[in-house]
Amino acid sequence: xxxxxxxxxxxxxxxxxxxxxxxxxxxxxxxxxxxxxxxxxxxxxxxxxxxxxxxxxxxxxxxxxxxxxxxxxxxxxxxxxxxxxxxxxxxxxxxxxxxxxxxxxxxxxxxxxxxxxxxxxxxxxxxxxxxxxxxxxxxxxxxxxxxxxxxxxxxxxxxxxxxxxxxxxxxxxxxxxxxxxxxxxxxxxxxxxxxxxxxxxxxxxxxxxxxxxxxxxxxxxxxxxxxxxxxxxxxxxxxxxxxxxxxxxxxxxxxxxxxxxxxxxxxxxxxxxxxxxxxxxxxxxxxxxxxxxxxxxxxxxxxxxxxxxxxxxxxxxxxxxxxxxxxxxxxxxxxxxxxxxxxxxxxxx
Numbered sequence: 001x002x003x004x005x006x007x008x009x010x011x012x013x014x015x016x017x018x019x020x021x022x023x024x025x026x027x028x029x030x031x032x033x034x035x036x037x038x039x040x041x042x043x044x045x046x047x048x049x050x051x052x053x054x055x056x057x058x059x060x061x062x063x064x065x066x067x068x069x070x071x072x073x074x075x076x077x078x079x080x081x082x083x084x085x086x087x088x089x090x091x092x093x094x095x096x097x098x099x100x101x102x103x104x105x106x107x108x109x110x111x112x113x114x115x116x117x118x119x120x121x122x123x124x125x126x127x128x129x130x131x132x133x134x135x136x137x138x139x140x141x142x143x144x145x146x147x148x149x150x151x152x153x154x155x156x157x158x159x160x161x162x163x164x165x166x167x168x169x170x171x172x173x174x175x176x177x178x179x180x181x182x183x184x185x186x187x188x189x190x191x192x193x194x195x196x197x198x199x200x201x202x203x204x205x206x207x208x209x210x211x212x213x214x215x216x217x218x219x220x221x222x223x224x225x226x227x228x229x230x231x232x233x234x235x236x237x238x239x240x241x242x243x244x245x246x247x248x249x250x251x252x253x254x255x256x257x258x259x260x261x262x263x264x265x266x267x268x269x270x271x272x273x274x275x276x277x278x279x280x281x282x283x284x285x286x287x288x289x290x291x292x293x294x295x296x297x298x299x300x301x302x303x304x305x306x307x308x309x310x311x312x313x314x315x316x317x318x319x320x321x322x323x324x325x326x327x328x329x330x331x332x333x334x335x336x337x338x339x340x341x342x343x344x345x346x347x348x349x
Contacts, residue, residue, distance in 0.1 A: 001301045005345040009053055011311060012334045012341075016046060019331045021098035024061030029315070029327040038098040040066065041163065042332045044118035048228060049335030052342045056131050063126055064133040066119050069101045071142050081148045085111070092116050092149070094165065109161030111168065113153065114224070117177035120146045121229075124184040124191075144191055150178050151197050156204035162213070163221040164256055172208040173221035175201055180229035205231065210239040212257070218243040219257045223282045227289060241286065244279075252306045252317035254279025265319040272319035277306045278333040281313075281340040288343035300344050303337055313337050 019026045021038070028042040029035035043062055050058040070077065070092070077092060085091045093103040094112040123143055126132055134140055155178045162171035179201035186193035205225075209232070212219035222240045225232045232240065248255045253275030256262070265272035284299035307313055313333040314324030 001304060003300070003304070003341065003344075005341050009338050009341050009345075012313065012338050013049060013053065013055075015312060015329050016049060016331050016334045016338075019046075019329075022065065024058075024063070024065030025098045026062070026331050027098050028332065029330050033326050035315075035327050035330070036098075037095045037104065039095050040069075040092075040115040040119055041094065041112070044115070044122055045332040046335045047122060049338035049342075052339045056126075056129075059122075060126060060131055060133050063122050067123060067133060067139055067142065069096055070119070070146065071138050072101050073103065074138070074142065074145070077142075077145050077149055081145060081152050084152055088161065091160075094161075109165040109168075111158075111160040112162065112165065112174070113150065113155050113158060113160045114163050114171070114174040114177035116146060116150060117155075117174070117179075117181040120150070121177070121181035121184060124181060124188065127188060128184065140190070143185075147182065147185060147191060147193055150182070151194065154200075156197070156200040163224070164262075167215065169213045169215060170204070170208065171213050171221065172205060173212060173219070173224050175205050175208065176225040176229050176231045179205060180231050183231075209236050210243060216257050218247040220244065220248060220254050220276060220279050220282075221256070223279070223286065226286050227282065237286075241283075245283070248279070249283075250275040250319070252322075253277045254282070255319075263316055263318060263325050265321065274316040274325070275319060276316045276333075277303070277313050277324075278330075278336040280306060281333070281336040284340040285336070285343050288340070288347055291347070293344075293347045296344050296347060300340050303340055307337070 021027055025038050026043055026046050027036050028039050047059045047062045080090060088110045091111045093110045094115050095104050134143055156175055157170060159168040159170055160174050161168060163173050182193050182198055185191050211217055212222050226237050255273035256276060260273040261269040263274035280299055280303035284296050284303055288296035312329035315327035315330035315333060317324050
């Protein structure tokens with residue numbers, strides 16, 4: 001299997017661009033799916049494909065839109081800073097309307113600290129690069145408020161719904177997302193990041209790893225701690241990779257965790273977990289960053305084999321089938337495949 005890296009990168013970024021609704025705002029999937037909404041997390045991961053391929057202007061537009069969402073909901077965030085949220089709806093919502101920026105109010109696992117950390121990470125990364133989108137006093141104030149919000153939650157010990165928007169518990173991927181963002185934020189002298197909240201996050205993460213949570217031993221979400229957050233030690237990295245590859249890798253993707261019931265192919269929901277395509281790209285990215293060329297190519301070939309005949313990367317395949325679910329293409333999956341292509345391409349330079 002060979003790769004025309006530049007052509008494939010362009011092809012899949014073009015697919016992602018079909019999901020853009022308002023400048024900078026991407027829906028998670030196509031308009032005719034339930035995923036025709038904008039997610040903080042999905043937009044963050046979508047920006048990585050553009051970031052890694054040098055399209056900083058598209059990244060800036062997305063960051064500006066996300067910052068505008070937070071400014072729009074300033075009163076809610078102020079309340080959460082003064083009064084620690086205790087119901088999921090009181091947290092910053094994970095989803096918003098892609099054109100009006102209003103929150104969706106149906107019952108949802110809206111306590112997702114990782115997503116808030118990702119927005120902060122994106123804003124601060126651009127600031128440190130000299131490509132800032134933080135222009136007004138309200139925007140500068142909001143970046144500090146995001147930090148204050150996460151500190152007030154005591155993110156290092158706050159039960160949240162996590163990356164998969166499910167059961168409430170402390171998730172390593174959420175702690176790591178926020179920790180990575182705060183570590184970057186403290187490099188800016190106009191932001192106040194208490195040193196102890198960095199220490200608390202590091203201690204909590206060390207105590208949790210290599211587990212994702214009390215109920216999840218091996219979890220695809222743990223790969224976020226290696227890329228893009230880079231908050232694991234070498235020993236933790238190797239342990240996470242070993243566990244994910246041994247326990248979770250399947251033919252068309254990586255299952256999120258054992259006994260995952262979402263799109264489970266078994267009527268009893270007990271086995272045959274869905275195979276998530278971006279997991280294969282994620283492994284290719286990590287091994288490429290580690291300079292392990294043979295493994296990086298191996299996982300990239302596996303990822304390419306999960307692309308549909310019409311050139312799209314699905315959210316997932318039903319277990320042991322060639323049948324993707326309806327969320328095809330998934331913007332996040334497309335973006336991670338682009339990152340994998342770019343990282344492996346760079347190995348040959």
